[in-house]
Amino acid sequence: MEEEKKGRNPQKKMRVSSKTETATFAAGCFWGVEELFRKLPGVKSTRVGYTGGKAEKPSYEMVCTGITGHAEALEIVFDPKKTSYAKLLEIFFTNHNPTMMNRQGWDIGTQYRSAVFYHTAAQRKEAEKAKERAEKEGRWAGKKIVTQIVPAGVFWEAEEYHQKYLYKKGEKSCHI
Numbered sequence: 001m002e003e004e005k006k007g008r009n010p011q012k013k014m015r016v017s018s019k020t021e022t023a024t025f026a027a028g029c030f031w032g033v034e035e036l037f038r039k040l041p042g043v044k045s046t047r048v049g050y051t052g053g054k055a056e057k058p059s060y061e062m063v064c065t066g067i068t069g070h071a072e073a074l075e076i077v078f079d080p081k082k083t084s085y086a087k088l089l090e091i092f093f094t095n096h097n098p099t100m101m102n103r104q105g106w107d108i109g110t111q112y113r114s115a116v117f118y119h120t121a122a123q124r125k126e127a128e129k130a131k132e133r134a135e136k137e138g139r140w141a142g143k144k145i146v147t148q149i150v151p152a153g154v155f156w157e158a159e160e161y162h163q164k165y166l167y168k169k170g171e172k173s174c175h176i
Helices: 030-038 060-065 085-094 121-136 165-169
Strands: 002-005 014-017 021-027 043-051 071-078 114-118 148-151
Touching (some): 021 030, 021 085, 030 043, 030 071, 030 085, 030 165, 071 085, 071 114, 085 121, 114 121, 121 148
Parallel strands (some): 114 148
Antiparallel strands (some): 002 014, 021 114, 043 071
16 A cells, blocks of 8 residues: 655645655755765655655745755655664764754754654654663763654655755765
């Protein structure tokens, strides 16, 4: 059975089958976050966009003002038999700075906040455990992690030129 997820362009729908799950993360500029996750085994598709705000059909320019409340985010469709949600969370918490409020590197503003947008109660529980682990061990041990763990809402697909941006430019990463 398949369900369709709508974004900015209702004609372009992301296919999600009953054998896949969806994860949504915000970790600063979405270009580098997408490049990090899109190559992982078990990741079926990725798309960047905006979520966690109030405005309908937000544009990049609107989100950059900070008034819409949206975060730049990545939606990942993955096969849980090939990679677990816990593994995605581990990668998420170790590849950006979850201790910085509304900021990643030079990017400053609420649109660059650290957030996990969970789709199920099980994802929420797993995200809370991962956040606790990150505060107790590894790179962020002893530091306060400010990552929000909130329910997933409407995901508005970003403009086409943002999709797979670094890949299209031949770049491997940017600061995240």
